[in-house]
Amino acid sequence: MARIGVFVCNCGSNIAATVDVKQVAETIGQLPDVVFSTHYMFMCSEPGQKLIQDAVREHNLDRVVVAACSPTMHFKTFSGAVQRAGLNPYMLEMANIREQCSWVHPDKAIGTDKATDIVAMAVGKTRWAEPLFPREIGVTRRALVIGGGIAGIQAALDIANAGVPVVLVERSPSIGGRMAQLDKTFPTLDCSGCILTPRMTELVQHPNITLYSWSEVQAVRGFVGNFEVDILHKPRYVDATLCTGCGECLTRCPWKKYPSEFDEGMGTRAAIYRPFPQAVPNVPVIDEEHCIGLKSLREDPSRDKPKCGACQKFCPRGAIDFRQQPTVSTEQFGAIVLANGMSLFDPTIYGEYGYGRYPDVITSIQMERLMNAAGPTGGEIRRPSDGKHPRSVVFLACVGSRDERVGRPYCSKICCMYIAKHAIMLKEHDPHVQSYVFYMDVRAGGKGYEEFIRRAQEEYGTVYLRGRVSKVYPEGDHMVVMGEDTLLGMPVRVEADLVVLATGVQPQPDADALARILGISYDGYGFINEAHPKLNPVESNTAGILLAGTTIGPKDIPESVSQASAAAAKVLGLLSQSTLLGEAMTSWVNQTRCVGCFSCEAVCPYHAIERVTLRDGRLAAQVNEGLCKGCGLCASACPGKVITLRGFSDQALLEQMNVLLLEPTAAG
Amino acid sequence: MQTYSYYPGCSLHGTAKEYDHSLKLVAHRLGIQLHELPGWNCCGATAAHSTDEILGLALPARNLVLAAERKRPVLAPCAMCFNRMKVTQHELQEPATRQAVQERLEGVDLEATGVRQVQVLSLLETFASDDMRATASKWVVKPLKGLKVVCYYGCLLVRPPEILQPDDLENPRSMDRLVEVMGAEVLDWPFKTECCGASLAIARADIVVALGRRLLNMARTVGADAIVTACPMCHSNLDTRQAQIKARYGEEFNMPIFYVTELMGLAFGYSPKQLKIHTHVTNATRILERLDAQHASVG
Numbered sequence: 016m017a018r019i020g021v022f023v024c025n026c027g028s029n030i031a032a033t034v035d036v037k038q039v040a041e042t043i044g045q046l047p048d049v050v051f052s053t054h055y056m057f058m059c060s061e062p063g064q065k066l067i068q069d070a071v072r073e074h075n076l077d078r079v080v081v082a083a084c085s086p087t088m089h090f091k092t093f094s095g096a097v098q099r100a101g102l103n104p105y106m107l108e109m110a111n112i113r114e115q116c117s118w119v120h121p122d123k124a125i126g127t128d129k130a131t132d133i134v135a136m137a138v139g140k141t142r143w144a145e146p147l148f149p150r151e152i153g154v155t156r157r158a159l160v161i162g163g164g165i166a167g168i169q170a171a172l173d174i175a176n177a178g179v180p181v182v183l184v185e186r187s188p189s190i191g192g193r194m195a196q197l198d199k200t201f202p203t204l205d206c207s208g209c210i211l212t213p214r215m216t217e218l219v220q221h222p223n224i225t226l227y228s229w230s231e232v233q234a235v236r237g238f239v240g241n242f243e244v245d246i247l248h249k250p251r252y253v254d255a256t257l258c259t260g261c262g263e264c265l266t267r268c269p270w271k272k273y274p275s276e277f278d279e280g281m282g283t284r285a286a287i288y289r290p291f292p293q294a295v296p297n298v299p300v301i302d303e304e305h306c307i308g309l310k311s312l313r314e315d316p317s318r319d320k321p322k323c324g325a326c327q328k329f330c331p332r333g334a335i336d337f338r339q340q341p342t343v344s345t346e347q348f349g350a351i352v353l354a355n356g357m358s359l360f361d362p363t364i365y366g367e368y369g370y371g372r373y374p375d376v377i378t379s380i381q382m383e384r385l386m387n388a389a390g391p392t393g394g395e396i397r398r399p400s401d402g403k404h405p406r407s408v409v410f411l412a413c414v415g416s417r418d419e420r421v422g423r424p425y426c427s428k429i430c431c432m433y434i435a436k437h438a439i440m441l442k443e444h445d446p447h448v449q450s451y452v453f454y455m456d457v458r459a460g461g462k463g464y465e466e467f468i469r470r471a472q473e474e475y476g477t478v479y480l481r482g483r484v485s486k487v488y489p490e491g492d493h494m495v496v497m498g499e500d501t502l503l504g505m506p507v508r509v510e511a512d513l514v515v516l517a518t519g520v521q522p523q524p525d526a527d528a529l530a531r532i533l534g535i536s537y538d539g540y541g542f543i544n545e546a547h548p549k550l551n552p553v554e555s556n557t558a559g560i561l562l563a564g565t566t567i568g569p570k571d572i573p574e575s576v577s578q579a580s581a582a583a584a585k586v587l588g589l590l591s592q593s594t595l596l597g598e599a600m601t602s603w604v605n606q607t608r609c610v611g612c613f614s615c616e617a618v619c620p621y622h623a624i625e626r627v628t629l630r631d632g633r634l635a636a637q638v639n640e641g642l643c644k645g646c647g648l649c650a651s652a653c654p655g656k657v658i659t660l661r662g663f664s665d666q667a668l669l670e671q672m673n674v675l676l677l678e679p680t681a682a683g
Numbered sequence: 684m685q686t687y688s689y690y691p692g693c694s695l696h697g698t699a700k701e702y703d704h705s706l707k708l709v710a711h712r713l714g715i716q717l718h719e720l721p722g723w724n725c726c727g728a729t730a731a732h733s734t735d736e737i738l739g740l741a742l743p744a745r746n747l748v749l750a751a752e753r754k755r756p757v758l759a760p761c762a763m764c765f766n767r768m769k770v771t772q773h774e775l776q777e778p779a780t781r782q783a784v785q786e787r788l789e790g791v792d793l794e795a796t797g798v799r800q801v802q803v804l805s806l807l808e809t810f811a812s813d814d815m816r817a818t819a820s821k822w823v824v825k826p827l828k829g830l831k832v833v834c835y836y837g838c839l840l841v842r843p844p845e846i847l848q849p850d851d852l853e854n855p856r857s858m859d860r861l862v863e864v865m866g867a868e869v870l871d872w873p874f875k876t877e878c879c880g881a882s883l884a885i886a887r888a889d890i891v892v893a894l895g896r897r898l899l900n901m902a903r904t905v906g907a908d909a910i911v912t913a914c915p916m917c918h919s920n921l922d923t924r925q926a927q928i929k930a931r932y933g934e935e936f937n938m939p940i941f942y943v944t945e946l947m948g949l950a951f952g953y954s955p956k957q958l959k960i961h962t963h964v965t966n967a968t969r970i971l972e973r974l975d976a977q978h979a980s981v982g
Contacts, residue, residue, distance in 0.1 A: 366853025369873070486853075488873030490904065 017142050020051040020076040021134060022067055024058035024083035026113055033117040033126035039082065043134050048142065050074050059089050064096040071100035078102075078141045082110040082134045103146030105599060105662060110137035132675060139674035143667035149599040150640050154240035155349040158586050159184065161232055161529075164192020165572060166564030166579040167354035168214050173583030174352075175223035179590050182346060183218070184246055185228045187276075189294035190215055192356055196277065198386040198394075200572055201436040202467035208293065208389065215295040228296055233343065235351070235533050236622075238641045239559030240595045242348045250339035252301035252309065253287075257334035260297030264326035264335065265289070273305050275391070281377075281384045281399070282391025287326050287335075292389060301326075301335075312337055350559045350586040353543065354579060355529060357565035360415025360423065360518040368411065368516055369487045374399040375494055376487055376514045379410075379430070382437055386444070396444055398513045401492070405512035406447055409496045410434045411484050412454040416519035425540070427519035428569040431457050432464060434517050435471035442475045450477045451509050453484050453498050461571070480507060487514050520569035534621070535560055542568045553582040561585050600645035600662040602638045608657040609635040615649035615658055624649065687804070688750050688757040689717035692726050692764035694915035699761070701959040702915060705944040706760055706806070708958065712822050712951050713815065717758065720749045726764040729882040740780065741787040743771040747798035748791060756802035758809050760944075762839035762914035765805040766847070772799050773846045805840055806913045806943065811857040816864050824952040826866025829974055832941070833872045833907040834858040835898070837917040841876050852876070858943055862911055865950035872905045874898055879920040888924075892931055895924045899936045908970055909939040911946060918942060923964045939967035 023040045025031035036054040044052030051074045055063050058081060070076060079102070081093045086109040094104035112130040120126040156179060160171045163185030171183045183190070194200075195215075197207035219226055227246060234245040253264075268285035275282045277290035284290075286306040289299045303309055308321030321327070327335040359380055362370040370376045375398050377385075388394035398405050412434055416427040431454070438450035457479070459465045471477045482499035489495070496509045522541035523529075530537045535555040536544045543566050546554040553562050561582035564575040589595075604615075606627075611634040616624040623642035629635050636658075638649070647660040656665065695703035710717055723746050725731075732739025747768060750757040759765040775781045781793055793799075809815065836858060841849040849855050853876060859869045877898060880891030898921065902910050912918045922940040929935050940963065948958040955961060955968045 366851060369853075372854060486873075486877075490873075490901070 017048045017078050018074065018076050019049045019078045019080060019138055019141060020067070020070050020074060021049055021053075021080045021082065021138065022058055022063075022070075023052075023054035023112075023130075023134065024063070024081065025054060025056050026083060026117075027057065030083070030113050030117040030130075033120055033123050034112060034130040035123060035127040036130075038127055039112075039130050039134060042131050043138065046135060046138055049138060051076060058083050059092050064092070064099075067093070067096045068100040071097065071102060076102075078106050078108070078144055080108045080110055080134065080137045080141055082112050082130065082137070084113040085109075085111050085115075103148075105147040106141075106144050108137045108141040108144060110134045136671045136674045139670040140667045143664055143670060144662075145664075147599040147661050150597040151594040152238075152240050152597050152641050154590060154592055154595055155242070155347045156180070156590050157182070157346075157348050158350050158352065158590065159232075159242070159244055159346075159348040160352045160354060162192070162354035162356055162564070162566070163187075163190030163226075163228065164354060164356045164564060164575075165194045165211065165214070166356070166566075166575040167192070167352070168218050169576045169579035170352045170354060170561075170563050170583045170586075171224055172214065172218055172221065173580050174586050175221050177583075177587050178223065179587060180223050180225075182225045182227065182246075182348070184230050184232055185226070186231045187290065188229050188251070188288075188298075188300040189290050189296070190218065190226065190228060191291070191293075191295065194572060195291060195293075196279070196380060196387075197383050198388075198390075199436060199440060201432045202461075202463040204436070204439070208387075212293045212295075215293070219295045226296065229300060232529065232532060238639075239557075239589070240349045241641060242351055242559065244346055244348060244351075246344050246346060248342045248344065250341055251298060252306075252335065252337055252339050253299050254334045254336050254339075255296060255298045257332045258298045259332060259334075260289075260299075261331065262289075262299075263329050263331060264299060267325045267329040269323065269325055270305060270307060273302065278384045278391045279378070279381045281381050301337075309337060349590045350561065351533065352561045352563055352579075352582045352586060353529075353533065353535070353555070353566055354563040354575075354582075355523055355526065355566050357520050357569070358523050360421075360427075360521050362414050362516045362518050364421055365414060365516075367486050368414070368484065368514070369489075370516055373487070373489055373494065373514075375489075375512065376516065378414075378516050378518045379433055379437065380518070382515050386437070386440055394444075396441065403512065404445060405441075406445075406449065407493075407509070407511045408438075408441055408448060408450045408513045408515060409494075409509050409511040410437065410450065410452045410515045410517060411487075411496075412452060412517045414516040414518050415521070416517075417455060423519055423521065423540075426458060426569070428458070429571050430517040430519065431459055432461075432467065432571065434515075435459075435468050435477070437515065438471045438477040439475050442477075450475075451496075451511070452477060452479045453482060453496070454479060455481070455483070461573075480509075482507070520565060522566070526566065533557065533560055542566070553578050553585060559589065597640055598643060598645050600660065601640045601643040602645070602647070602649050602658050602660050604636045604638060605657040605659070606635040606637070608655060609633075610655055611635050612654065614652045614654060618648045618652045620644075620646065620648070684714050684716060686716040686718065686755055687809070688753050688755055689719045690723055690726075690746060690750070690757050690759045690764060690768075691719060692723075692759065692761040693728075694761045694763075694919075698919055699915035699942075701962050702760060702918070702942045702944060705942060705948045705953075705958045708953055709810070709944050709947045709951065713810075713818055715809070718753070718755075720746065720753070720757065722749060726759075726761075726767040728763055728767070732767070737780075737783045737787055739767070740771045740774055741784045743767045744775065744784050744793060744798060745788060747771065747801055747803075748788075748793070748796050750803075751797040751801040756804050758804050758806070760806040760913070761916075762805065762837060763916055765803065766839040766842075768803045769846050770843070772801075772803065775799055807840065807857045807861070810943070810947070811861040816861055819861070819947065820864045823865060823950045825950055827946060827950055827974070828866050829977055830867040830946075830970075831870055831906055831908045832862060832867050832911050832946075833870050833902050833905060834862060834875065834911045834943075835879075835902075835917055835921075836875050837879055837912065837914045838876060838881070839914055839916070858911065858913060862943060862946055865946050867946060870905050870907050872901060872907070874901045879917045881916055881920070884916075884920055888927070889931075891920050892924050892927050895921055896928045896932055896934065899925070899928070899938055900934075902938060903936065907938075909941055909967070911941050911943050913943045925965050937965060939963065939965060939970050941967060 040054040097107045098104040160183045236243045270286040274280040275284040308323040311322030384390040441448045482501040484498040486497045526541040563579040563582040627637045650658045650660045727742035844852045880894040
């Protein structure tokens with residue numbers, strides 16, 4: 016015979032206002048096997064928990080039902096109390112009479128009846144409760160960081176400095192990310208490269224960090240503490256162990272006119288290139304698409320020499336290797352930090368702004384490259400059409416932000432600030448420059464941010480016009496920007512030598528594909544979902560996969576760095592444990608009765624179903640308890656009913672239904 | 684041989700007779716048969732939909748019923764008529780709107796007649812398609828060499844874009860491509876879809892004069908001899924206001940405004956007289972004579 020104790024919570028007035036808790040406790044106390052039943056103001060409080068523990072001991076209870084809020088809120092609290100009283104924590108059953116009852120019913124009589132039913136059902140279910148024991152899982156003390164921008168760099172350094180080995184995978188030829196492209200950073204106007212490159216150097220020289228640049232994550236298997244990751248190493252066609260980074264090949268390559276990705280098309284690069292002079296690692300890459308030598312070898316594999324081969328001829332170290340092949344390595348990790356960053360909105364969709372049609376309409380990231388002393392113009396701001404120094408520059412805010420028409424209703428958060436930075440820097444470069452900004456609202460929340468906008472306006476004379484632009488077109492040797500000043504209520508016309516579109520932040524184009532590889536969820540735009548936007552802001556909804564930077568949403572450098580350090584702290588917390596406790600409520604397969612149809616495999620969202628061959632040669636399903644999250648889909652899908660979700664056996668659920676449908680309770 | 688129903692609207696029977704005329708000559712040459720819809724009525728233009736939304740839909744809906752009965756695509760060369768027909772087809776998707784329109788049309792079952800399915804074609808959709816340009820190129824006997832033009836689409840052929848689906852909202856190119864086939868030099872310019880003032884010609888002629896001046900100015904700045912249109916409203920606003928522009932601003936343009944079908948007709952070998960180009964308010968024949976003289980002296 017079970018000895019069940021029932022504890023009904025008032026939750027202040029949250030429950031008690033619409034449920035007569037005293038009556039519920041009394042009615043339930045009449046049920047068979049219920050040897051103790053009471054109610055209390057706040058069951059989750061210290062005295063409330065003590066009340067449960069004392070009752071368990073005093074009445075020798077072996078099962079506990081707490082009728083309160085949702086188990087996602089307080090299961091841990093009450094199972095802890097039950098455990099401290101000497102019972103297995105899974106001998107607790109929670110009846111949710113708040114979210115599913117008191118909060119949704121205005122009528123106390125109805126609320127009380129329904130609460131009684133819900134608690135009675137929980138009492139029924141708990142008769143079948145069994146002690147459950149979570150498995151212990153080993154932990155690989157090694158972390159993977161995906162993405163070598165400032166967030167990835169910060170996370171990798173923080174983890175490595177704590178003594179944990181880190182692998183950083185970056186898919187472009189160099190780490191540095193967006194920050195490496197920038198000229199200055201707001202609002203302090205620090206030189207971006209000057210504060211970034213020491214971190215890049217530190218990273219590549221760190222004894223605990225292995226850097227795989229020009230590499231991509233291809234597949235992820237396993238679970239928290241035990242990830243197995245396939246990493247694709249793309250061929251550089253340059254032997255990194257021989258290359259000294261002298262750069263001779265870059266000058267010798269005869270094919271120099273390809274638009275540079277790093278310079279956002281404002282400059283050119285050769286078919287063998289490194290994105291920027293301080294690239295880490297300082298090893299060039301050959302562009303498969305444009306290198307004549309590679310192409311000749313691919314088209315005619317029987318050739319013994321490539322068609323061009325200038326780089327190979329002049330390389331003093333013999334490091335050029337046209338025969339390099341892609342390789343894949345498989346490595347083990349205990350935790351993963353995803354910091355794969357963002358991309359920028361393509362403004363060609365706004366035909367009225369003329370981007371792509373008129374050379375003197377550029378984007379803000381292109382402006383960064385023009386301003387950067389290491390950029391294609393050596394830091395001289397020259398407009399693309401004729402190389403003239405612009406005197407009048409118009410900025411358009413919210414290009415691909417806050418615009419439902421282009422599927423980007425959100426604010427990109429950083430544009431207001433970088434526009435002000437550009438306006439200030441333009442004036443610093445040339446005091447004759449006049450800047451204009453067409454904006455919707457100036458959003459400058461952050462330390463020193465609003466002051467920075469003020470400086471742009473007051474000290475640097477930037478003219479802010481509140482309104483959208485209807486058309487940008489050329490007239491003679493300048494551009495004309497037609498727009499509206501909504502504060503004046505008038506159309507305005509501004510003549511500009513250069514028009515700059517402040518393009519918004521969006522996810523990497525293949526962010527969703529990577530999220531699927533990692534088994535984490537993302538929103539409608541492709542930004543990765545946090546486990547909880549307030550309380551778990553750097554955790555994905557898969558244990559062991561942490562998030563940092565703009566992969567979650569638009570943010571600036573300090574915020575990305577803070578998140579990276581937070582993610583690193585989470586990784587270190589995880590990897591400081593030698594073993595982890597797995598989920599106790601997992602599925603198990605009665606293999607003697609399994610016919611091997613694998614309906615379970617098809618529905619399992621966590622890839623937790625494995626195929627095993629039994630001693631008699633039959634193929635049967637087996638649950639990997641490390642991967643199983645206890646969702647129960649397999650148990651429902653199994654046509655032979657041979658899969659059971661621990662804690663939710665068929666008997667327990669049937670008993671619950673019987674209580675509701677067969678036994679007359681207070682509700683009748 | 685392609686056969687279309689032909690919906691001329693008021694303009695092509697009135698102020699844009701030369702458009703109607705040149706269109707028919709060109710269509711004949713290209714083997715397109717046009718059958719004017721018997722019993723057609725006014726498309727409602729701006730007047731109807733700005734005063735009574737349902738009337739603005741019911742008028743084109745009735746024309747669409749006539750077109751649907753004939754079971755062939757309907758060509759509406761006037762951009763306004765085309766626009767109203769397309770918008771009406773779109774609005775009739777909404778059952779409540781359809782019901783209101785049906786009541787106005789004395790209970791015709793619009794869904795049963797197939798008004799939303801009948802294909803409505805603009806002039807450019809008909810003549811500037813890849814196939815039709817290829818056909819047209821074979822009939823060019825007198826290429827318009829040396830004539831520098833800009834193509835002016837106006838608003839009614841491109842807006843609202845989600846209904847009209849133009850090739851490009853801000854930088855349409857279909858007319859440019861067609862006129863290039865006729866041998867003229869087509870210049871790029873930024874005002875392809877800028878406003879001509881449209882029906883404000885009646886209520887606020889001063890605005891139309893100001894906007895017309897802006898368009899003509901830009902056309903001249905990029906080096907055009909003439910502007911090409913496919914809209915009677917644009918044509919009228921640009922062709923008939925140049926004297927007023929001169930009176931108000933002291934700027935003299937004398938810039939000919941052609942219908943695209945007129946240029947096609949010229950390239951196909953018809954004379955300006957046959958095409959009624961001499962009926963324009965701003966003289967458009969002198970430039971053609973000059974062109975002929977140039978060709979003669981070169982040839």
